[in-house]
Amino acid sequence: MNPDSMVFVAKPRKGYEALDFGFIMVRHWWKTLYTSWLVITFPLFLLLLWVFDGNGIPGLILWWLKPLFERIHLFILSRAVFGECPSWREAVSEFRRYGRTQLIQSLTWRRLSPTRSLDLAVMQLEGLKGVTRTQRLNVLHRDKTGSVASWLTIIGIHIEAIIEFSIVAAIVILLPQHMDLDAFSALEAPYVADSLFYVAMTLFSPFYVAGGFSLYLNRRTILEGWDIELCFRRLVGRVERVKGGAVLSTALMTVLLSASLLFSSPTVMAEEGSNYTTVSAKTDIQAILEGGDFHQRKTERLPKFIADWEYEPDTEDKNADIDIPEWLKELAKFIAASIETILWLAVIGAILLLIYRYRNALVSLTLPKRQQKNHSVPDTLFDLEISKASLPDDIPAEVLALWAKNKQREATSLLYRGTLSRLIHQYQLNFKQGDTERDCVYLVDKHTEKSVTHYFLQLTAAWELVAYGHKLPPYEEISLLCHTWPSLFSEILPSDKPVSEGDDVNA
Amino acid sequence: MLDTSEKIETPEGVDLEVVPAGVIVRCLAYLIDFSIRAVIFIVLAILLGWLGDLGAGVLSIFVFLLEWLYPVVFEVFINGSTPGKKLMKLRVIQEDGTPVKLSSSVIRNLLRVVDFLPLGYLTGMITMVLSGNFRRLGDMAAETMVVYDDSVNIYSISEHCQRRPLPMPFKLFEQQAIIQFSQRAEGLSEARQFELANILSPMLSPTTTETNQQAVDALHEISNELIGRTSGEQEVKS
Structure with missing residues (x-):
């Protein structure tokens, strides 16, 4: 055995995971496994059917010979996992050799061993017998492996049975209504039971053997550290390669590889020139649309489901219930009535809950659009106080006064806040709490005329310069803004507007 | 290279390794769950048997709940495992490695009906074997898979306690x-x-x-x- 040639990832797996690996092996090599099995067993199956006239004995004989046939799978798998999967011809021609060893024991006292799948490897691959075999098996069965193998056998028996009955059930389900088939008498017909048994056995046997074999592989991986050996050998190889100037050669390889990729760029195939004109194509399309391809008439008949078990309330049974005491009946009626009430209440509750849950959606369906947006007006935007109460009445005058008092920052801030406030109250803009300056500009641009947008853009620039740039805008600019202010915004807001309660709080 | 484990790549580009659980171990887990349900059913049937028709009605409600809610409740609320799965150390997860969602659990358990056909979960077993990572139809529809819960092997540490530096950098x-x-x-x-x-x-x-x-x-x-x-x-x- 050479760990380098393994085509599977050797690592310690826990009990059932090792079993699953067997199923993966079958997925990979199923063609060879099933072919070899069929080539050897199918002729025998036919022969037995012919000899015994399909009276159940062929199935029994095949069942008894299973340990013999399972060696086919093991022969293939044991080579396949080390990268040399034999062809089915090899498996068949070698069968005479590996089929013979310890055949008597396999078919007599070891036939009913629940760990057959695991033990097979020890016999067939290691060729052990007698005491050494027993000792070896003891080691392999440890760490729950033996019990996993037993469960594989137990579940396997049931899976085979499920396959057999499923085939019958599938046939019964798919039969048309008027064909009456008694599944149980059909099973007793000659050849049927034998064939079912053979099919089930054929389908499941590779999984059984592979399961046992992968348990065996796993056990040996753990006991002998196959994965460690593989890794160590690769480590040594890598270190030697690094020492041996392998770096240069890999670099060279890369260059060559990329060069070859460059030259093999895909050639674009020229498309076949079409000789259609618009007119001719149209007539063609018309012709095709009118032709048989688009106007096929077909009569289809659909089977109609006829229930053969119409529900019949059995009237006779009404009083058949043995004497239940009157109070119990009353109690039952009471329970029934209360459950009914509870259920109705639950239904009503669920409807109310739904209405409550989607109340906003319902409101938006019924009310006109303007009113919904009458919700909260923010008192602050990016931490600036913009509620009406926090602002003086004559904003431009106040701004100029502040500027004169050398409080330029406060002046700009006031102008900006006042504008925002007027935009909210006079132009009905919906600034939200989390909006940034740019969001505000965007909103203003969308909802007001050009002059306001232009004004606001200028003001925002001035404000940003003060707030974030810590630089003063020229006095002329602020004064210009202050003087155009009254033409855009009303001096004093009409106080009958439905404004938020924020005013009272801030007052 | 054939292997049992599967890698799930997270959005952060980290590979999570999970080991999908195969047919036999899931059969065993199912049998355990089935036995638990059977015991509950028998006890309920005996108790409700005294109530005649009413009892039969209530019993059928309970059977319905047992059959359809038992796996869903356990999978969603108890870390993706029904008692049977817990005993066999299995767990249901989403394909992307996250815990199983309610909708996925409902889908995968409703589709048991399909996997059961024609008898005894044959469809489920066949799809499990054919799909690369042991998923039955219900798992495929719900984008879930059943994996082994613990794949960490714990060994004892050796008796030697001296240390020696690495002679060269190792991978x-x-x-x-x-x-x-x-x-x-x-x-x-x-x-x-x-x-x-x-x-x-x-x-x-x-x-x-x-x-x-x-x-x-x-x-x-x-x-x-x-x-x-x-x-x-x-x-x-x-």
């Missing part, structure tokens, strides 16, 4: 192999330990020829260095 899996050797050495036969250690011995100490035992000890010492074991831990162990 991650090579370091892991040395640690594995040190931790699994107890389970290996002595001859095999020597054999394995001698693969690396000429590389680790090219000038001197080591005896077998020295080669093994060298690996233990490197392993101690890698796992950061200090000599003081020996008392803790003994």
